[in-house]
Amino acid sequence: MKKLIGIIGLVGLLMMGCTSSEDEYRYEVNPEEVLSANAGKKKQKSIEQFISILYANLFQKALSADEMIEIRKCVESIGDKELAFEIVVSNLMNRPDVVLPTDEYMRENMDEFLLDTYKRFFVRLPSEAEKAYMKNFISSDPNISAEMVYVSFALAEEYQFY
Amino acid sequence: MKRRAFLRKAGAAAVGAIGMPYLLPSGRLFARTQSRLADHVVVVLFAGGVRQQEAVEQRYLDGSQNEAIPGNILYNLLNGDPPEQKIVYGTDASLRGEIPIPRLLNQTLQQQGTLFREMRATLVGHYGGLNVALQGNTLTTQGLRQKPLNPTIFEYVRRHAGEPASKVWFVGNGIGNSVPLLNHSTHPEYGQQYAANFLAPQITFGELGFKHLSKSKVYHPEYELDPIYKMKYFLDNVFENKASAIGGIRNTPEEKLDIKNFLEATWQKTANGTITQPPVNDINDLSNIGYACEVMKWFKPTLTVVNLNNVDTCHGNFTTYLRNLHRIDHGVGFMWDYIQRQIPEMSNNTILLLVPECGRNLQPNPILDENDWYGYDHSDANARRIFGMMVGPNVPQNLTRGSVNNSVGESADIAPTVAEILGIKDTVIGSGLLAGSARSLFDRI
Numbered sequence: 383m384k385k386l387i388g389i390i391g392l393v394g395l396l397m398m399g400c401t402s403s404e405d406e407y408r409y410e411v412n413p414e415e416v417l418s419a420n421a422g423k424k425k426q427k428s429i430e431q432f433i434s435i436l437y438a439n440l441f442q443k444a445l446s447a448d449e450m451i452e453i454r455k456c457v458e459s460i461g462d463k464e465l466a467f468e469i470v471v472s473n474l475m476n477r478p479d480v481v482l483p484t485d486e487y488m489r490e491n492m493d494e495f496l497l498d499t500y501k502r503f504f505v506r507l508p509s510e511a512e513k514a515y516m517k518n519f520i521s522s523d524p525n526i527s528a529e530m531v532y533v534s535f536a537l538a539e540e541y542q543f544y
Numbered sequence: 545m546k547r548r549a550f551l552r553k554a555g556a557a558a559v560g561a562i563g564m565p566y567l568l569p570s571g572r573l574f575a576r577t578q579s580r581l582a583d584h585v586v587v588v589l590f591a592g593g594v595r596q597q598e599a600v601e602q603r604y605l606d607g608s609q610n611e612a613i614p615g616n617i618l619y620n621l622l623n624g625d626p627p628e629q630k631i632v633y634g635t636d637a638s639l640r641g642e643i644p645i646p647r648l649l650n651q652t653l654q655q656q657g658t659l660f661r662e663m664r665a666t667l668v669g670h671y672g673g674l675n676v677a678l679q680g681n682t683l684t685t686q687g688l689r690q691k692p693l694n695p696t697i698f699e700y701v702r703r704h705a706g707e708p709a710s711k712v713w714f715v716g717n718g719i720g721n722s723v724p725l726l727n728h729s730t731h732p733e734y735g736q737q738y739a740a741n742f743l744a745p746q747i748t749f750g751e752l753g754f755k756h757l758s759k760s761k762v763y764h765p766e767y768e769l770d771p772i773y774k775m776k777y778f779l780d781n782v783f784e785n786k787a788s789a790i791g792g793i794r795n796t797p798e799e800k801l802d803i804k805n806f807l808e809a810t811w812q813k814t815a816n817g818t819i820t821q822p823p824v825n826d827i828n829d830l831s832n833i834g835y836a837c838e839v840m841k842w843f844k845p846t847l848t849v850v851n852l853n854n855v856d857t858c859h860g861n862f863t864t865y866l867r868n869l870h871r872i873d874h875g876v877g878f879m880w881d882y883i884q885r886q887i888p889e890m891s892n893n894t895i896l897l898l899v900p901e902c903g904r905n906l907q908p909n910p911i912l913d914e915n916d917w918y919g920y921d922h923s924d925a926n927a928r929r930i931f932g933m934m935v936g937p938n939v940p941q942n943l944t945r946g947s948v949n950n951s952v953g954e955s956a957d958i959a960p961t962v963a964e965i966l967g968i969k970d971t972v973i974g975s976g977l978l979a980g981s982a983r984s985l986f987d988r989i
Contacts, residue, residue: 421784456756458719461727461742462709464792465800469807472760515778525767533763534775540783 620877657935673901680959
């Protein structure tokens with residue numbers, strides 16, 4: 383009998399010893415505000431910065447200081463800066479030495495073209511949503527040329543900021 | 545409710561509804577406007593500093609250069625006979641400036657309208673003076689290279705008269721001296737979205753404009769421009785930094801296209817030598833007046849402000865100052881005639897306002913020109929003496945107000961005067977952003 387009581391007591395102790403701990407571990411993530419890739423662009427480019435960077439993007443070489451000042455004066459002479467930049471961009475596009483990918487290249491290498499264009503003008507990669515929209519938009523219209531895509535990027539508000 | 549009580553309440557409600565501000569579909573809240581005195585206003589900022597002595601006092605060389613030769617060299621603007629000796633202000637023949645430019649108008653603007661002989665400029669600097677006229681405010685802390693702090697008349701007209709951007713123009717004499725900054729203020733309730741379209745024709749249509757602006761690639765509006773704008777709008781929508789995005793003057797796409805067409809046509813006319821110009825066109829200001837005429841002809845603006853400044857040569861060359869005064873008289877006479885004859889939509893429906901932004905000193909500086917005549921700066925009490933005039937429908941004719949000892953009007957009156965002409969005076973004054981002393985020149989009469 384004593385032996386039986388001892389066994390029961392031992393089993394009881396073992397059962398108590400196996401009781402799961404009250405500690406509970408939870409694995410979570412810290413709350414983080416998710417921003418788009420362009421959210422850090424807060425500073426607006428000066429007219430000089432805009433012209434210099436635009437020229438470098440389109441011609442793959444630096445603009446001379448004299449020409450930069452001349453173009454700046456032209457931009458200042460028109461009150462609607464959006465319009466002024468639009469005219470400047472279309473003038474630069476009319477130069478024979480502008481460096482543009484061909485339309486065939488754009489359509490055959492759409493992913494690469496879009497990555498390059500985003501990196502060239504916005505200095506970042508496109509999101510999947512941006513890539514999907516642009517791909518779909520370009521594919522759906524055979525009239526869209528690489529030049530037109532470049533013009534739209536050059537006129538975009540994001541291109542005004544860094 | 546009894547019939548009498550019903551009628552009384554209904555009448556009171558109707559009166560209240562008429563008097564209350566109301567919300568337009570565009571979201572603008574403003575009081576009901578008064579009727580317009582004219583549908584178009586042209587403001588000539590006869591800027592650069594004009595001494596009363598050579599202008600309304602018609603003293604020519606008398607008193608300024610120890611030569612007792614009086615005379616009126618502004619004979620399109622003012623009544624009075626021209627000088628009879630020492631003619632230096634005209635066009636060149638065997639002697640420089642010896643042939644006066646023939647008068648263009650049959651009746652002077654003084655005869656056709658109202659002259660304010662003696663007004664006061666708040667400030668005696670160029671940029672400050674222009675700011676005062678355009679803002680209707682005498683804020684003296686306005687710095688150079690700083691946009692106006694209070695709304696300009698452009699913004700009042702666009703916001704409260706609901707005028708689109710292409711109906712409000714500021715034609716500058718150049719891009720120096722912060723002139724391009726004057727097309728809108730930084731006021732949080734107004735600002736860029738209500739700005740005027742600015743143009744500096746000497747640059748846009750000059751050598752630089754031809755080199756960098758005039759060779760635009762022409763994109764097809766439907767097959768090329770439309771997809772370009774659609775892609776741009778997509779990219780803009782993705783951009784986070786909306787608050788500080790450039791926004792711009794808010795010309796609509798149609799207005800932008802119209803402005804581009806205007807620029808193209810004007811480059812073409814400039815290249816062909818068929819641009820509108822006054823008969824004598826040998827200084828920058830006259831050329832500027834010619835391009836302002838082209839702007840008016842194309843857009844028929846509700847408000848056009850033309851800035852001039854060639855008379856500022858007075859600092860170091862009194863002879864050239866006289867020549868330029870005479871030429872601006874010629875240019876303004878030409879412009880008024882052009883509006884009446886060449887722009888049917890504006891003819892007999894335009895009020896022209898003219899005012900210098902400041903005067904010039906009583907005493908000369910020591911700088912002598914080729915005739916040994918002294919120059920004049922602008923810093924003393926005499927430099928606050930200016931004149932003003934207005935002409936057009938609903939402006940009393942052949943009327944003069946003010947005298948040396950009784951000044952009537954100030955440079956800050958320009959903004960409320962434009963507001964009155966365009967039927968928004970009460971709203972503009974009600975904004976509380978004008979100088980307390982600024983009044984419409986019509987009220988001064």
